[in-house]
Amino acid sequence: MGQFGLLRDEDRAFQRLDPLEETTLTGARRTVGGALSDHELAVAGNAPLAMELRTASVGALPLVLLHYGAPVSIQPRKMPGHFLFQVILGGCLRVEGPGGVFVAGEGQAVVLDELAGRRLHWSADSRQLIMRIPRAAVLKAVGTDSGPIRFDRAFALHDADTGTLELVRYIMTQATSPMAGGHGSAILDLLVRHLLLHHSDFRDRHAPLPASIRRAEAYMRLRLSDPMTLPELTGAVQTTARTLSGNFQRFRGVSPMARFRDMRLDAVHEALKSGTAESVTEAATDFGFFHLGRFSSAYKRRFGESPKQTHLAAARPAAPTPCNNAAAG
Template sequence: MGGSSFRTGDVDEARQEIGARYYANTLDVIDTRGRPFAARLDTVRLGPLMIGDVGCGTDVRMRFGELGAFHLNAPQGGTMEVRQGRSGRRLLATPEEAMLLDPAGETFLDRWSWDCRSLSVKIDAAALRDRLEALLGRPPGGRLTLGTRLDITRGPGLSWVTFARQVAAGALAGDGLAGHELVARPLQEALLNGLLLAAEHPWRDELAHPGGPARPAPVKRATDAVRACPEHPFTTTELAALARVSVRRLQESFRQYVGMSPMAYVREVRLERVHEELRAGDPDGLSVGDVAWRWGFTHPGRFAAQYRARFGETPSRTLRG
């Protein structure tokens, strides 16, 4: 983990730096009172998260494509006005209420006020979903979407934002302990866990009040192997060997603790990876067939049917956005 600070009064330099650290963008000054543009980016990369303290010193607007990641904006002062997706629903981030943006949907920051310095956190979508599965002990069985509003005046929202700021401040100050591998990984998991407990989503109550049986070690060994390399041509026999149990025991354990067979789980993980790649891909430079093949689907017709049954649309529709 390493921190980096950047300052500039040049709009083009700021646009490029925000693109390098977060997302490609257009950036325009819309201030009418002559305030000078003065961008600041103090950022820390922590595995699947980019945590930043960001401001522009004057009123600006920005435009992004699809973010491809979850994103949280939590102002310390001022406001941010954003529209996202086809509906164009307006979101407002304030010092009392942070906004959470979805990976999908074109994003417009209509006004970033001159006095708004914001905690700006980019969260890798696949990493957050993997963390949710690890906490649930099974695949979520649906697309992970987060509520767009997060109360940061109290409770879990305030705790999470405070924690994220502390982690970033420690890294920027050269905190050697926070940068140590033994500490960095637990910090990543704690931040992902905390966001899943703080934000609204269909599985939050289950996470807040866990009650089901823990996933046993053989099942965890098998699911970890699949998630690490889902494109591998796994067989039930190979997974049983990795889990160090018999095929029959593995199948029974998967039915009990995962709710599906081992090979159905392999297919589920592969479909998720295809979905994520298509959603983030360029329709002009990406082939559905190539993506499916890369993740282990060798029968195009069967893949298309499974994909549509899982996500309610064709793979080409996902790619076109």
């Protein structure tokens, strides 16, 4: 059973909560529908169902940890009253809808709304943490005249630009603490603002990046294989170190050089995941990491696994699952 490495401790604490268990379609549909939303449920083939559902809340924000134990297809019915923020802790989720097909895998998340007409496919090993967000909380944050909000399709939790992983970790920790009910709507409001500003088109409408950040990141992308200093970067984008550092802290949550390191780590991750690198050492040194011990530690903090694990996984042929059949009918 998959378990997203960067949330493993929080996941284990959540699993100590008493589960609701069902082995029949009718029972599973009734239990999940009561916690989330009404839906149709079907199991692929003759796989036995072994549903486990755990619930908690942090103030006004309800959470559900759900695992079906079998490959299932879900046809949600209309849910006008809320959004679902779904964090993939294991396996994958495949979403079919009017806008096409996309897949969220382990360590990614999606925000789903207006689910009528969509079909969701869970892999047998898929485990998801689902947070139910009232639509009223989103409308309160954006205003009634902002127009429809479109959330990003599938996004990585561990992207250092956003801090989404840290927020999810905090919410999971609070959900299993004795003070879980003492937050009122504060955590819900924090989550809504975070998703809007980092994972929706509201971000582009209301929080454009300063030109200095755009220029700096464009320069970084051209120099991922080369050494770089902060004075060099500030000279290239024609601003001061104080201004550039302040903008990065405000809009990215990290310093300019930490952002450069993360972009390099992302490039190594892509090279290992795609199989274009012959070895971990080659991928690391191609993007400026020559102290392999420090590189490996930074890589594991960012991606929840060692670079060797990423490289080995890319070399193994993938078994047919909803995760690697995104284009299937």
